[in-house]
Amino acid sequence: MLYLIIGSVLASLFLFILHFFGLRLRQKLEFSHIQFLAALNAQTRSVRKINNLLLLLLRILFVLAALAAFISFFLTSKSDLAVADKGSIKVIVDNTWSMQSGFKGERVVKSFQAARDAERLTETWLLNNGEKNAGEGKASSGRESKISLALPIEDFLKSESGSNSKALPTYVLSDFQKSTFSENVLTDISKSKNAVLIPYASAGPNFFIDSVWLSEPVILPQSTISLNVRLAGSLQKENHQVAVQLKEQNELLGTSQVLLESGQKRIIIFQIRADKAEDRQLTIEVEDATNAFDNQFFVILPKPSEVQFKVLPALPNKHPVIQAFKEEPAFNFSSTGNKVNSLWVYEVPESGRNIGNIDELKQWLNGGGHLLVLPSQGNQQPLLDFLSKVGLKGVREEVKGIGEKPMKQPDLSDSYFRPIFEKEVKNVKMPTAEPVLTWQSAFHTILRFTDNTPFLSTFKVANGSVHLFAAPINKISPFAAHPLFVPVMYQLALQSTSARTLSYEPTEGGISLPAPLPQQAKEPYKLSGFSQTWFPQQQVIQNQLQLTLPEELSQPGFYDLIRGEQALGKLAINIPRAESKLESFSATELQNFMRERNSGVKVLVLNDRNPLEKQLQSEERPNALWKYCLILCLLCLVIEAVILSAKKRGSLI
Numbered sequence: 001m002l003y004l005i006i007g008s009v010l011a012s013l014f015l016f017i018l019h020f021f022g023l024r025l026r027q028k029l030e031f032s033h034i035q036f037l038a039a040l041n042a043q044t045r046s047v048r049k050i051n052n053l054l055l056l057l058l059r060i061l062f063v064l065a066a067l068a069a070f071i072s073f074f075l076t077s078k079s080d081l082a083v084a085d086k087g088s089i090k091v092i093v094d095n096t097w098s099m100q101s102g103f104k105g106e107r108v109v110k111s112f113q114a115a116r117d118a119e120r121l122t123e124t125w126l127l128n129n130g131e132k133n134a135g136e137g138k139a140s141s142g143r144e145s146k147i148s149l150a151l152p153i154e155d156f157l158k159s160e161s162g163s164n165s166k167a168l169p170t171y172v173l174s175d176f177q178k179s180t181f182s183e184n185v186l187t188d189i190s191k192s193k194n195a196v197l198i199p200y201a202s203a204g205p206n207f208f209i210d211s212v213w214l215s216e217p218v219i220l221p222q223s224t225i226s227l228n229v230r231l232a233g234s235l236q237k238e239n240h241q242v243a244v245q246l247k248e249q250n251e252l253l254g255t256s257q258v259l260l261e262s263g264q265k266r267i268i269i270f271q272i273r274a275d276k277a278e279d280r281q282l283t284i285e286v287e288d289a290t291n292a293f294d295n296q297f298f299v300i301l302p303k304p305s306e307v308q309f310k311v312l313p314a315l316p317n318k319h320p321v322i323q324a325f326k327e328e329p330a331f332n333f334s335s336t337g338n339k340v341n342s343l344w345v346y347e348v349p350e351s352g353r354n355i356g357n358i359d360e361l362k363q364w365l366n367g368g369g370h371l372l373v374l375p376s377q378g379n380q381q382p383l384l385d386f387l388s389k390v391g392l393k394g395v396r397e398e399v400k401g402i403g404e405k406p407m408k409q410p411d412l413s414d415s416y417f418r419p420i421f422e423k424e425v426k427n428v429k430m431p432t433a434e435p436v437l438t439w440q441s442a443f444h445t446i447l448r449f450t451d452n453t454p455f456l457s458t459f460k461v462a463n464g465s466v467h468l469f470a471a472p473i474n475k476i477s478p479f480a481a482h483p484l485f486v487p488v489m490y491q492l493a494l495q496s497t498s499a500r501t502l503s504y505e506p507t508e509g510g511i512s513l514p515a516p517l518p519q520q521a522k523e524p525y526k527l528s529g530f531s532q533t534w535f536p537q538q539q540v541i542q543n544q545l546q547l548t549l550p551e552e553l554s555q556p557g558f559y560d561l562i563r564g565e566q567a568l569g570k571l572a573i574n575i576p577r578a579e580s581k582l583e584s585f586s587a588t589e590l591q592n593f594m595r596e597r598n599s600g601v602k603v604l605v606l607n608d609r610n611p612l613e614k615q616l617q618s619e620e621r622p623n624a625l626w627k628y629c630l631i632l633c634l635l636c637l638v639i640e641a642v643i644l645s646a647k648k649r650g651s652l653i
Helices: 002-021 035-086 110-128 153-161 183-190 320-326 358-366 381-390 485-494 587-596 612-620 625-651
Strands: 090-093 146-148 170-174 195-199 206-214 224-234 240-248 251-260 266-273 280-286 296-301 307-312 331-333 342-347 370-374 395-397 437-439 444-448 454-461 464-469 510-514 525-529 532-534 537-541 544-548 557-563 566-573
Touching (some): 090 110, 110 170, 195 587, 206 280, 224 240, 224 280, 224 296, 240 266, 296 557, 296 566, 320 331, 320 485, 358 370, 358 381, 381 464, 437 454, 510 566, 525 544
Parallel strands (some): 170 195, 307 342, 370 464
Antiparallel strands (some): 206 224, 224 266, 240 251, 240 280, 395 437, 454 464, 525 532, 537 544
16 A cells, blocks of 8 residues: 555655646748648647547546446545444354364364464464454454354354354364265255355375174173274275284284275274283284374273173073073073173063062162063963062063064164174065053064054163063063074073273264263263363263263373262273365365355365465455556556646647
């Protein structure tokens, strides 16, 4: 602006000197005949006419340029005033787990680079709008620069739905990971008129632990257990040799190196000796030189234990249920069965005698115990009375003579069957059964008949669980001879065990685990780790403790679960598998996506040589057209001065 003022002053001085003090050149011509004067007079008249027409056009152009400069300056000032009145700039910075990975072309992680760019962007915006306290993040008029350190896609879409073209743009700084930004989400964003997308590309391929599980359902003391580790890669274009180590604190328990092919997964098995009577904290490390992100996976290995069975009244050894449980060394039959990992098995006799102590059963269920009830043939009234006394309502006797009904294939999407079926199995030939009981609803129905009536369900009674079959299970039962019988019975037994989860991955920002203490306790649960303590949002639903992790908890590792002054155990929290897959939309893909939908959303391609705030300033700052109009006015004055000077010189010829 200063150069424009100085140039205008110099041009005005030049015009002033040229107009009033211009040199007039006089020249004497001798003519031999007066007819030459007539020709010269005609020529001078035509030149004067052209000069007058040119002067008219220049003056009209001068007036139009001056008017355009005034209008442009007025509109620009009004637009700046409207921006100042609207409030502060809005910047959304993605701080999901994947933003902790490396940034392409930089030796920093994407979250750090995005936060730094957002801070510089807001400071630059405040300075450009005349703010003196931009370095402090506040404007002199009381406005603030708003930076959201999370990526609430739904909130962003809601805020953009009612916006108009004159509103301030919303800058979204993210890696635009494909697992988060689906095509539907991008389509909703494309409807915005004021969004500016700034993508951050990943540094390179990422190798990570996809999942970890035990081959044995229960860890026996002094046994050798197999820890299965599935290794996967993201953004992998060629085969890589990847080394994996298993550590317990600083002790190396095992190491392995595998060739990981592009787009494939490999399973590594570590053999561990169960020689410690306590939970063990294991760390699986991946040697990944290309990306330091997500190279550790944390596991809590539960202490050795066994599942006890208490059978009342006594069942013969050839009973299918007894035979199925005796095949597993980790299952032990006891006359007490009062340990935490215990399952009580009841087959109520037709006579209704020797049922057992009902008060003892109710106390067992109140303490969170598990009870498996097997109906018998014949009269079901003793069984219905038994269920009513322990607190299970809504069960009634099935219509007599209904006959055998075919069973429905299991729902493989049910988490109950995930440990049973490694992959989807179709056209499973299911057995038949003759139901003697029926009910309308249950906490969890595991198996059904083809008419959608229940065959095996789990009910919540007090703080415990009751598993109930609709048909008798005996030697002649078709289900007892089916290959699905033993896995289903094992899963029922394993549901009575505790500490079965090796690690937790936050889903939608939260985790779910069995409630360690009764729901009636008033002390809240808290998480402690890395010298910090958090009180997450929490609720207990059907004996499941659901914790919403705070945004500050962004580091995977081991955390203590505490209630009051009592330490309830340790949790291993890892980065979600979806966040480890760094496939994301590039700037070119986002531009093409928005262009195909005729969207007004802008996509900025980051340039290493030009800072982000400079790129935004050059793209978003409006052109000052009134300056060019003033320059055109000065040119018109210069040309007019030259014409007038030449005209004066010609008049003296």
